[in-house]
Amino acid sequence: MPRFLILAAMLTATALIAIACSGADDSNGGDNNGAGIAASPGNSELVVGPNRFAFGLADENNEPIHATDGVSVSLRFFFGDELKSEQEAGFIWAIPDVTGFFVANVDFDQPGTWKVEATVVRDGSETLVEFPFPVVERGAAPIIGDRAPATGNLTLSQEPNILRISTDQEPDLSYYELTIAEALDSDRPFVVIFATPAFCATRFCGPVVDNVKEISPAFAGRVDFIHIEPFELDEEGLLVTAEGPAGGTDRVAVQAVVDWNLQTEPWIFIVDGSGIIANRFEGSASPEELRDAIEAVLN
DSSP, X not given: OOOOOOGGGTTSTTSOOEEEEEOOOGGGTOOOOOOSOEEEEOOSOOBSEEEEEEEEEEXXXXXXXXXXXXXXXXXXXEETTEEEEEEEOEEEEEETTTEEEEEEEEEEOSOEEEEEEEEEEETTEEEEEXXXXXXXXXXXXXXXXXXXXXXXXXOTTTOOOGGGTOOOSSOOGGGGSOOHHHHHHTTXXXXXXXXXXXXXXSSOHHHHHHHHHHHGGGGTTTOEEEEEOSBOBOTTSOBOEEEOTTSSEEEOBOHHHHHHTOOSXXXXXXXXXXXXXXXXXXXXXXXXXXXXXXXXXHO
16 A cells, blocks of 8 residues: 655745755846755656656745746756756646746656756846756656556445545536546546545645646546545545554555555546546646646547
């Protein structure tokens, strides 16, 4: 049974892994002190192949930096001394108008230690933030190009008590009609969301489920949507617990989480009509990202 990691480091200023290492450009009116901006990771794993690279930024007061603050971020990715790619980072809200993170779609061609240089422009000055990160051949969770694991999950036909199936306060009941195995047999694209709005360690689960619900009506009749609570729930919608290996109690992962080997939550997977994972999002995803990913599968 997987033991869930807490991705609260993502977008919080409590687990910062990199500090600014060069000052602002005087020609841009910067103060040239180079201090204060730090980055925090937004991925529990990065793998060889396509990835959505995510990270948060915080200022010298540990306050999150958002693109709406007039900030732009350009990225350069290195393996050793070789520049592999460069692009502008996008920005999405994980919790609307509260906290968000920067993202880039990157294809890593080999495992090992990579480095990113992020040029952060704010208030007319530039600051360079750089940090290393590992890329593995493949991680724990299914990756793009894998066949989606066929597994069961509770549906309303099996369990009429919605409290045992979902902690969403306003659940879309159509999300609880199919198992993943049934969706794979239908030869139709589907989206599966592993998230627990009520018991999420990062507070991203409720908002990301809402983001899916925002865009799903546009795909009615063409794409199926499945929401799976990662943890077992009792008849009152409370967590089922069991004795942990180090004492105390642990949440009990549902079988689909075990079968998909998920170590964190939330996750969203876009699966095409042939059952192949076409895209995946860890932590959060904006309505625009989700819409684009689904349309790419349909087209």
